[in-house]
Amino acid sequence: MNWTWFHRLGSPPYVYGLARRLTPWFGWLSGLSMLAGLYGGLVVAPADYQQGEGFRIIYVHAPTAWMSLMVYTTMAAAAAVGLIWRIKVAHAVAASCAPVGASFTFAALATGSLYGAPMWGTWWQWDPRLTSELILLFLYLGYMGLRGSIDDSQRADRASAVLAVVGVVNVPIIHYSVTWWNSLHQAPTVMRFGKPAMPGAMLAPLLIMLLAFTLFFVALLLVRLRAEILNRERTASWIPEVLRS
Amino acid sequence: MSSHAATLAGERRIAAGNASAADAGRLVLLRDLKLAFRRPGQLIQPLAFFAIVTTLFPLAVSPELSRLRAVAPGVLWVAALLASLLALESLFRDDAYDGTLEQYALSGQPLTWLVFAKTATHWLLTGLPLALLAPLAALSLGAPPQSLGGIVICVGVGTVALSLIGSVGAALTLGIRRSGVLLALLTLPLSLPVLIFGARATELAMRGDSFVAPLELLGALAVLGITLAPLAAAAGVRISLE
Numbered sequence: 094m095n096w097t098w099f100h101r102l103g104s105p106p107y108v109y110g111l112a113r114r115l116t117p118w119f120g121w122l123s124g125l126s127m128l129a130g131l132y133g134g135l136v137v138a139p140a141d142y143q144q145g146e147g148f149r150i151i152y153v154h155a156p157t158a159w160m161s162l163m164v165y166t167t168m169a170a171a172a173a174v175g176l177i178w179r180i181k182v183a184h185a186v187a188a189s190c191a192p193v194g195a196s197f198t199f200a201a202l203a204t205g206s207l208y209g210a211p212m213w214g215t216w217w218q219w220d221p222r223l224t225s226e227l228i229l230l231f232l233y234l235g236y237m238g239l240r241g242s243i244d245d246s247q248r249a250d251r252a253s254a255v256l257a258v259v260g261v262v263n264v265p266i267i268h269y270s271v272t273w274w275n276s277l278h279q280a281p282t283v284m285r286f287g288k289p290a291m292p293g294a295m296l297a298p299l300l301i302m303l304l305a306f307t308l309f310f311v312a313l314l315l316v317r318l319r320a321e322i323l324n325r326e327r328t329a330s331w332i333p334e335v336l337r338s
Numbered sequence: 339m340s341s342h343a344a345t346l347a348g349e350r351r352i353a354a355g356n357a358s359a360a361d362a363g364r365l366v367l368l369r370d371l372k373l374a375f376r377r378p379g380q381l382i383q384p385l386a387f388f389a390i391v392t393t394l395f396p397l398a399v400s401p402e403l404s405r406l407r408a409v410a411p412g413v414l415w416v417a418a419l420l421a422s423l424l425a426l427e428s429l430f431r432d433d434a435y436d437g438t439l440e441q442y443a444l445s446g447q448p449l450t451w452l453v454f455a456k457t458a459t460h461w462l463l464t465g466l467p468l469a470l471l472a473p474l475a476a477l478s479l480g481a482p483p484q485s486l487g488g489i490v491i492c493v494g495v496g497t498v499a500l501s502l503i504g505s506v507g508a509a510l511t512l513g514i515r516r517s518g519v520l521l522a523l524l525t526l527p528l529s530l531p532v533l534i535f536g537a538r539a540t541e542l543a544m545r546g547d548s549f550v551a552p553l554e555l556l557g558a559l560a561v562l563g564i565t566l567a568p569l570a571a572a573a574g575v576r577i578s579l580e
Binding site for chain 1: 506510511513514517520521524526527528530531534535538555559562566570573574575578580
């Protein structure tokens, strides 16, 4: 098997060009699927018999919550690759992931709070999922804080990569301990989304939105990755050539 | 400087490469203990901090023991967590500053093991004394006397995990100016499981119920920490030396 395509992924100019070519594809696909998902979710899907029209925020809330975890996993995987094989581009990917992931986490918390206000009658509930999500936000902030405080970029890359890997080991432990803590201290919260039987007309737009958000993340990541690579390679000789073309 | 001379002999043996890994770990542990006991004032600081924080709560909440009893486990654990965190900043700092860590990394001894020895010192100097001080604080917050033994065990086991998690944060923030807040930001979210199980075990102990289940989970966290944290902390130390 020919592995050159894989090795080229370690080269900043190649990845920069690749990201530039791929960005519009992911961007447009994400935009189109998001329109389809929103139409399905806001217009086609029937109102929930218990939650009425208010449940529709789930079409934004659930995908952002899903992305907050997926971005963290992507970040940690990229960080581990960078740490093990010392690939600079992998570190650039991890660095580009963090602010996007933190934004998704914040969006998930904000939409969750908006969702909770009419459904639970409260803006905030010490529910295990909300709490874990909040802690995930702190993990992102710690990661970005550590990266920001180290001046030397190689050291920043490697130190924050160790932190991302440590975090990924801890996320499940934190999640389960929070769940366990919650089940002891508080009456179970009614979390209607946990119901497996979601009618197809409601579920299909949700799946489309998940896809749309994933594509959106990839598009954002590619844009940020290009900026990150330009910043890191600003003294390299290939930059003027690429920027001129 | 005289404090260093006292342990030079041990360090020379490590440097000469004719000490086994176990010896090297023991020597590092003894050296750190010896250095720490030369500055008793610093040793007492985390304990004094713990005592003051637990004193703040009756003043802030209410002097009624019945109300304090309800928040006592949480107060004890938050105070222990912060006190342990306070002592973390100096875990590697002085040794990084005077080049000792660099010598450890070059000594041919497994750095993971030496870092573990340093972390063990941190526990012996903060975790263990905190565990011994905790019953006093608990008593003042309305814990029944028969629960005090359980509280010592819970805090003792839980602080092992705290020291280990903290060692990773301390190693990663080495060489950063004013790293204290960042260290808290990195360490506190990762310490949450310890806080949860620790407070739960303490609460059960105070009620006179069996606290074996959360204590076992604390033990599991400590064992997991012993297995993995020194590896990550040693990686962090190496990165800071690059």
